[in-house]
Structure formats: structure tokens, C-alpha cells
Amino acid sequence: xxxxxxxxxxxxxHIWCPGCGHxxxxxALLRAIEALGLSKNEIVMVSGIGCSARISGYVDVHTLHxxxxxxxxxxxxxxxxxxxxxxxxxxxxxxxxxxxxxxFLHAARRNIDLTAIILNNRIYGMTGGQFSPLSGCGIQATxxxxxxxxxxxxxxxxxxAAGASFVARTTTFHVRELEKMLIQAISHRGFSVVxxxxxxxxxxxxxxxxxxAVDMLKKMKQATVPLxxxxxxxxxxxxxxxxxxxxxxxxxxxxYADLVARKSADDQAESVAADARNEV
Amino acid sequence: MExxxxxxRTLFVHGNQACVEGALYAxxxxxxxxxxxxxxxxxxxxSSRLPASGGKFIxxxxxxxxxxxxxxxxxxxxxxxxxxxxxxxSLMQEALGYAIMAEIPCVIVNVMRGGPSxxxxxxxxxxxxxxxxxxxxxxxxxxxxxxxxxQALFETTVRAFNLAETCRSPVIVLYDELLAxxxxxxxxxxxxxxxxxxxxxxxxxxxxxxHPYLARSDGRLPMSDFGGVHRYNVTGLFHDMWGxxxxxxxxxxxxxxxxxxxxxxxxxxxxxxxxxxLEDADTVLISYGTPARSAMQVAxxxxxxxxxxxxxxxxxxxxxxxxxxxxACANARVxxxxxxxxxxxxxxxxxxVREPSRVFLANRVDxxxxxxxxxxxxxxxxxxxxx
Amino acid sequence: MLKIILSGVGGxxxxxxxxxxGEAVVIHEGRYAVQTQxxxxxxxxxVARTDLTIDHSxxxxxxxxxxxxxxxxxQDSYVRLNRRIRPGGILVVDESLVTLDARVDxxxxxxxxxxxxxxxxxxxxxxxxxxxxxxxxxxxxxEPESVRSAIAARFGPGHPNLAxxxxxxxxxxxxxxHSSTV
Numbered sequence: 001x002x003x004x005x006x007x008x009x010x011x012x013x014h015i016w017c018p019g020c021g022h023x024x025x026x027x028a029l030l031r032a033i034e035a036l037g038l039s040k041n042e043i044v045m046v047s048g049i050g051c052s053a054r055i056s057g058y059v060d061v062h063t064l065h066x067x068x069x070x071x072x073x074x075x076x077x078x079x080x081x082x083x084x085x086x087x088x089x090x091x092x093x094x095x096x097x098x099x100x101x102x103x104f105l106h107a108a109r110r111n112i113d114l115t116a117i118i119l120n121n122r123i124y125g126m127t128g129g130q131f132s133p134l135s136g137c138g139i140q141a142t143x144x145x146x147x148x149x150x151x152x153x154x155x156x157x158x159x160x161a162a163g164a165s166f167v168a169r170t171t172t173f174h175v176r177e178l179e180k181m182l183i184q185a186i187s188h189r190g191f192s193v194v195x196x197x198x199x200x201x202x203x204x205x206x207x208x209x210x211x212x213a214v215d216m217l218k219k220m221k222q223a224t225v226p227l228x229x230x231x232x233x234x235x236x237x238x239x240x241x242x243x244x245x246x247x248x249x250x251x252x253x254x255x256y257a258d259l260v261a262r263k264s265a266d267d268q269a270e271s272v273a274a275d276a277r278n279e280v
Numbered sequence: 281m282e283x284x285x286x287x288x289r290t291l292f293v294h295g296n297q298a299c300v301e302g303a304l305y306a307x308x309x310x311x312x313x314x315x316x317x318x319x320x321x322x323x324x325x326x327s328s329r330l331p332a333s334g335g336k337f338i339x340x341x342x343x344x345x346x347x348x349x350x351x352x353x354x355x356x357x358x359x360x361x362x363x364x365x366x367x368x369x370s371l372m373q374e375a376l377g378y379a380i381m382a383e384i385p386c387v388i389v390n391v392m393r394g395g396p397s398x399x400x401x402x403x404x405x406x407x408x409x410x411x412x413x414x415x416x417x418x419x420x421x422x423x424x425x426x427x428x429x430x431q432a433l434f435e436t437t438v439r440a441f442n443l444a445e446t447c448r449s450p451v452i453v454l455y456d457e458l459l460a461x462x463x464x465x466x467x468x469x470x471x472x473x474x475x476x477x478x479x480x481x482x483x484x485x486x487x488x489x490x491h492p493y494l495a496r497s498d499g500r501l502p503m504s505d506f507g508g509v510h511r512y513n514v515t516g517l518f519h520d521m522w523g524x525x526x527x528x529x530x531x532x533x534x535x536x537x538x539x540x541x542x543x544x545x546x547x548x549x550x551x552x553x554x555x556x557x558l559e560d561a562d563t564v565l566i567s568y569g570t571p572a573r574s575a576m577q578v579a580x581x582x583x584x585x586x587x588x589x590x591x592x593x594x595x596x597x598x599x600x601x602x603x604x605x606x607x608a609c610a611n612a613r614v615x616x617x618x619x620x621x622x623x624x625x626x627x628x629x630x631x632x633v634r635e636p637s638r639v640f641l642a643n644r645v646d647x648x649x650x651x652x653x654x655x656x657x658x659x660x661x662x663x664x665x666x667x
Numbered sequence: 668m669l670k671i672i673l674s675g676v677g678g679x680x681x682x683x684x685x686x687x688x689g690e691a692v693v694i695h696e697g698r699y700a701v702q703t704q705x706x707x708x709x710x711x712x713x714v715a716r717t718d719l720t721i722d723h724s725x726x727x728x729x730x731x732x733x734x735x736x737x738x739x740x741x742q743d744s745y746v747r748l749n750r751r752i753r754p755g756g757i758l759v760v761d762e763s764l765v766t767l768d769a770r771v772d773x774x775x776x777x778x779x780x781x782x783x784x785x786x787x788x789x790x791x792x793x794x795x796x797x798x799x800x801x802x803x804x805x806x807x808x809x810e811p812e813s814v815r816s817a818i819a820a821r822f823g824p825g826h827p828n829l830a831x832x833x834x835x836x837x838x839x840x841x842x843x844x845h846s847s848t849v
Binding site: 011040041042044046056057060061062063064065066067070072073074075076077078079080081082084085102103105106256259260263264267 | 310332334336341342344345346349350351352353354355356357358360375378506507508509512514515517524525
């Protein structure tokens with residue numbers, strides 16, 4: 001199927017600002033879906049609130065545009081109900097890790113088969129440029145006129161500690177790598193996290209003197225290296241990219257199915273035993 | 281005395297189990313919840329029963345996610361519910377509003393304990409009547425049902441699932457801790473004894489334009505399960521008939537009226553109630569939940585002593601059955617609302633009747649069950665007899 | 668109508684005893700019973716209390732304010748609840764755990780419930796079933812056979828609680844409450 005057959009063309013042009021990285025993520029995601037040969041009817045996309053959440057409106061699959069921070073909670077209900085469906089959950093940094101932080105931790109802990117895509121532009125774009133839990137210290141934002149004093153989460157470490165069985169990070173500059181990681185993440189059985197460093201020239205770039213979208217993309221290229229690169233030892237300020245976790249850990253819906261099978265076997269054994277007792 | 285029964289359909293159970301039995305009878309197949317006294321027995325029983333009957337049970341990280349999860353499950357075609365108590369119900373309000381806006385059938389049970397805040401976790405109250413009505417933000421209509429006995433709670437729970445499907449709306453079941461934890465007889469109806477409303481699914485075939493938010497002439501909106509042949513959008517934003525966001529004033533106006541009217545215009549039809557000796561009553565006791573049991577006791581005793589006391593027991597709290605209340609109180613000299621709060625239904629009754637000054641409150645807010653004497657004392661005071 | 672309060676300390680199986688009596692009455696005899704319980708925040712320990720109302724017709728008010736029969740298997744619950752008994756009502760206590768107060772206006776019976784369960788049945792946790800047995804003999808609250816059915820349904824056929832109940836039947840002095848209340 002052609003890539004553009006996965007989109008709802010009538011809603012274009014999209015709402016994102018010129019230079020925004022979110023369209024790049026949408027593009028890579030559509031290519032990943034196409035490469036996997038998934039049928040549109042077997043995909044459910046669940047999103048929360050924010051710029052990133054608007055991705056769901058543009059994709060011609062079953063789309064559930066929910067509440068700020070709650071996408072993974074809704075997605076958990078869909079997935080447990082219909083484990084055969086492929087569930088994609090694009091989220092912003094504030095959406096996933098501030099208001100939605102607890103749902104994120106617990107979805108990872110359960111290792112439920114959802115693909116969480118965190119579009120990390122380190123800012124609340126839709127509400128006008130307030131800092132997020134991924135902004136980090138020393139950032140200018142509309143709620144940090146004297147610069148931020150809040151430390152940032154490390155999404156990779158957080159996801160690993162919470163129990164996610166697939167964790168990867170890349171940027172909107174590395175589009176081929178992004179597509180490849182999304183293919184791996186969607187194919188993975190278990191909770192997968194793909195953190196995509198994305199640019200918000202309108203709110204983050206402008207306030208933090210990072211220049212145009214192109215300048216921001218170049219910066220992401222320079223600030224990141226593959227996770228096995230020797231440069232990481234020389235410059236601890238570099239951000240590693242790559243697949244950090246890819247483990248084979250029992251998935252929640254499969255464990256639930258096992259539990260049901262166990263219970264049904266016990267019931268059967270019990271009923272056989274009861275019949276035997278009655279015959280005696 | 282009734283004939284002795286040893287049928288295995290006769291149970292001696294607590295109210296929370298009566299609620300679970302009703303939900304299972306109605307066909308619930310998805311439960312998400314978070315433990316909270318005094319509702320936890322519902323989750324415990326569901327965790328035991330659902331896996332054995334092809335259903336799904338999940339204990340979520342909080343009540344916010346529980347409410348979200350049942351909405352997700354309902355969209356895939358399952359009858360879904362959660363249960364909680366006041367503090368958890370507060371956390372559910374955000375997603376409850378979503379279910380109202382996106383018209384998702386689901387059932388929320390709130391076993392009421394004393395509040396505000398942590399309040400009286402192990403004791404009864406009816407303090408959440410208004411939270412059920414106005415807990416979530418924005419103009420909206422809601423259905424909230426209640427019951428005063430286990431048999432009635434079973435039937436109310438079944439009805440809640442039926443109305444959720446008929447109205448494509450969340451339905452709230454409210455009852456107090458006393459009913460939740462006391463045990464009494466429950467006779468399980470045979471399959472088929474109570475009517476069940478199943479999910480109305482669209483007949484529109486795949487490939488043909490399906491409108492998830494276009495009501496039929498009877499007001500019902502046929503659904504299509506997520507994962508099925510129709511791909512559409514569900515959102516908490518105001519939306520058009522395809523489910524896509526819209527700020528068009530006409531679309532917004534129409535949707536707001538649809539959400540309101542589909543429930544409010546059916547107020548009389550939705551009104552469920554019991555009555556006792558109302559025909560010639562000059563003293564009308566209006567009550568609901570366990571306080572209605574004491575009201576009944578007072579009325580029966582009053583009648584034995586020649587007093588014209590009657591009872592109107594409400595089983596539908598929202599939409600408030602104002603017409604029913606107005607008619608029941610038309611010839612009353614005195615109306616006494618019996619409830620375990622500071623007068624939440626009393627206020628509704630005052631707004632409904634022709635002479636609000638005749639409406640009084642007999643209440644308790646100390647976690648204790650309302651005794652007959654609490655009511656008869658108010659009757660005596662109102663009648664000018666002193667205590 | 669018969670109103671009973673069973674009390675003791677958390678962990679003694681007081682609530683289970685109330686439920687067994689309720690099940691016997693409702694499921695096996697087709698009469699009406701309502702059982703309530705008071706909860707504290709403690710999971711174990713603290714006063715445990717369950718109220719039972721039994722009648723031939725529908726019961727509205729579920730709590731017991733004035734009991735025909737009060738059982739106290741612990742001194743604390745005896746002291747705290749003895750004012751809940753009707754004047755001249757029946758008060759049953761455990762001989763080893765409760766010291767009777769002669770000022771209480773009730774017919775008080777002190778029975779070796781806990782000692783029988785511990786020393787004779789070697790099953791201290793079955794004291795509650797001995798108590799149910801004694802109560803059945805003294806009050807006729809339910810038929811012994813329907814209580815046995817309720818115990819068997821809850822714990823399984825041949826469960827030691829059945830023997831404890833049967834032993835309890837023998838512990839009591841005989842019928843002390845007459846049928847007008849039931």
C-alpha cells in the first residue's frame with residue numbers, strides 16, 4: 001500500500017508550525033507501518049493532548065484522541081480487550097512524563113504491548129512555550145523567564161527502570177534510523193518506548209537562541225552519537241542514540257491469557273474430580 | 281412465612297457482591313479499578329469471576345486510569361465498568377466527562393463513604409449525589425441510579441448497563457457503605473427474567489461512509505467496534521458526525537443540545553421509584569438508599585397508629601424526577617427528605633414542589649445509619665409536638 | 668424478630684459466625700436475615716462486632732440497637748457492648764476471657780467456648796463455630812441441620828468446623844430463649 005493511503009488527506013495541511021519536527025515523525029511512522037504491511041483496520045492510534053497528540057487525526061486507522069497524559073491508560077483498555085490489535089501511542093514530553101508520568105511508569109511495569117512514541121521537543125508548544133519535565137536546567141520558557149531550575153528526566157533510564165522491554169532514542173534528523181527503530185518497536189512484543197528528539201523552532205528555538213529549524217536539526221546531529229561510539233567517553237555531554245533495551249520479557253496480555261488457561265485447566269480438573277467423587 | 285428455599289440462586293451476600301452479580305448478569309466483560317474502601321470487594325470479586333468467564337480484569341495505577349481503561353475497552357465492544365468511592369470518584373471526573381462527550385457506554389459504581397476528603401472511609405454517607413451530577417466540568421447531563429436493598433441493587437446495576445447502551449452514556453450507580461457491607465438475601469434472577477440491552481452495532485458495511493455520531497430517528501447511535509471495518513475518530517473535543525474536531529458554532533450547538541436532550545428529555549421515562557401509601561398521605565417521606573428502609577419502617581408504624589404517612593423512594597437520582605416528586609407531594613401537608621447528607625436531594629425536592637416551605641430534612645452526617653427515631657423526631661417537631 | 672449481636676476481638680471469626688447463621692436462615696430455611704458489621708481501620712485486633720436481625724418478613728432497619736441476645740468472646744467487647752442488651756436479655760460470654768459484671772441486667776451465661784476449641788478440639792480457630800453451636804441450642808435461631816449445611820457449603824464437606832459446631836451444641840445448658848421472639 002502506498003504511504004499516503006494511510007493518511008486522511010482531507011485534513012491537510014496539518015496544524016503544526018513550519019519547521020516543526022512532528023511531521024517528520026508522522027512521515028517515519030507511516031513508512032514503518034507500510035514496511036510492516038499492517039492493515040489499517042488492525043491499528044489503533046491513541047493520543048493525549050498537545051501538538052504531538054494531533055498526529056492521530058491525520059492517520060486513517062482507528063483513532064482515539066483522549067485526555068492530557070492519559071493516552072496510555074486508554075490504550076491499556078483497548079489492548080487488554082483486543083490483544084490482537086496493534087496500538088500506537090504518540091505522546092509529547094509533558095503529556096507522557098509530567099501529567100502522564102504515572103501511567104507511563106505503570107504501562108512500562110506491566111510490559112503491555114503498546115508502542116509509546118515520545119516526541120520530545122522539551123517544551124509545551126500548544127499552550128505557548130512553558131517548560132516541560134524534559135526541558136532541563138537553564139532553559140528559557142514562558143513560565144521560566146529567569147531560566148529553568150528543574151532537572152530533566154532521562155527517558156531511556158526511566159523507561160528501563162520502569163520495566164519497558166524495548167527502549168530506543170533518536171532524533172528527527174536521523175530519519176532512516178527513526179523509521180528502523182519504529183519498525184523494531186512496533187514488531188516488539190511488550191512495552192516499547194521510542195524517544196524522538198524533535199524541534200520546536202517556534203517556542204523552544206526562538207526563546208533559547210537555537211536559530212531556525214535547520215539550525216536545530218544540525219544541533220541534534222552534533223549533540224548525539226550512536227550509543228556504542230567511543231566519543232561518548234571523551235565528551236560526557238553527548239547524547240547517545242540507538243536501541244538501549246531489547247529484552248524478551250513476558251508481555252501482560254499473554255500473561256493474562258496464561259492466567260485464564262491456568263484457571264480453566266484447574267476448573268476442568270476440579271470438575272473431573274467432582275464427577276469421580278459423585279460416582280463413588 | 282415463605283416456603284423454605286434451598287435453590288442455589290438464593291444467596292446471603294453483601295451489597296458489593298449483589299452489584300457484581302448484577303453486572304455479570306448484564307454481561308460485563310471488562311473491569312478496571314483501583315482498591316478503595318468501601319468498594320474493594322467489587323474489584324476482588326471481579327478479579328475472581330471475570331477471568332473464568334472470558335472477561336478481562338485489570339487493577340490500574342489509580343482511578344484516573346481505571347476510568348480511561350474502561351472507555352478504551354468499551355470502544356472495542358465490551359460492556360465495561362469500574363467501581364470506587366468518593367475520593368476515587370473525584371479522580372474519575374475528568375474521564376467521566378470524556379465518556380459523556382464521546383458518548384461511550386460504561387458503568388461507574390460509587391460506594392459512598394463520608395467526605396469531604398478521606399472523610400469516613402468505613403462508614404456510610406450519601407454525600408456524592410451532587411458530585412455525580414456536577415463533578416465533571418462543563419454543561420452535561422448524566423444518569424445516576426441508586427437502590428436500598430440487595431435485590432434492588434442487582435436490578436439497578438442491570439438497568440445501569442442497559443441505559444448505558446441505550447443512551448450511549450456513562451451511567452453512575454450510587455449506594456452507601458451500609459448497603460455495600462451488610463448481608464441479606466439476594467435471589468438471582470434466571471437468565472431472561474430481566475431484559476438486557478446489547479450493544480447496537482451499525483449495519484453499514486465496510487467501505488461505506490459510517491457516521492459514528494449521527495443519531496437514528498429513535499435517538500440511538502449505532503456503534504462500530506474499534507478493530508472493526510469502520511475507522512473513525514473519537515475525541516473529547518466538540519466534533520462532527522464523523523468524530524472529527526469542529527469549532528463550527530452550528531456543530532457545537534447541535535452536539536451540546538444532543539448530549540443534554542438525549543437524557544433530560546427522557547427524565548420521566550428514566551424515573552425509577554417505589555412508593556408506599558402515598559394516595560392519601562399528608563406526610564410524605566422522600567428517601568433513597570438505605571435511609572429509605574428506615575423511612576419505610578416509620579411509615580408502616582405510622583399507618584398502624586392511624587397516621588397518614590407515605591414514602592416515595594427514588595431509584596433514579598439524575599436526571600432528577602421533578603415531575604414525579606411534584607405529583608407525589610401535591611397534597612402533602614409536610615414533605616420530609618430522609619438522606620445521609622446536608623440536604624442534597626432536599627434542595628432538588630424544594631425546587632420541584634409547589635410549596636418549598638413545606639419541605640424538611642431528616643438527616644444524619646455522622647456515619648451512623650438513620651434510625652426510625654431520627655425521622656419520627658423530625659415529624660414530631662414539624663407537627664409542633666416537640667421531641 | 669430476633670436481634671443478636673456477636674462480638675469479640677478481631678481474628679476470632681466473629682463475622683464469619685454471623686454470616687454462617689445468616690446463610691442457614693436465608694438459604695436453608697427461607698427466612699429473612701440481615702447482617703451488618705462494624706469495621707475499624709485495624710486488620711487484626713480491635714473490637715469485632717456483627718449484628719444479626721432475623722425475621723419471617725422483610726427487614727428494614729439493619730442494625731441492632733437493643734439485642735435480645737449478645738455474645739461477647741472478649742472482655743473489651745463485653746464491657747463496651749453490654750449496655751446494648753435489652754433488659755433481661757441473654758448474654759453469652761466466654762468463661763476464660765470474660766469476667767462477668769453482676770450489675771448487667773441480663774441473663775448471663777458463661778461457657779467454656781475457647782477452652783473447648785483449644786484443649787478438646789485442638790483447633791483454637793474453631794471457637795467461633797462452638798459459639799454458633801451453643802447459640803443454636805440456647806436460642807433456636809436456626810435448625811442445627813441448616814447450620815451444618817451452611818458450614819459445609821462454605822468450608823467443604825467433612826470440615827472440622829462441623830465437629831466444632833456439633834460440640835458447641837452440647838456446650839449450652841439448653842433452650843433459654845422462647846420462640847415468641849423468633
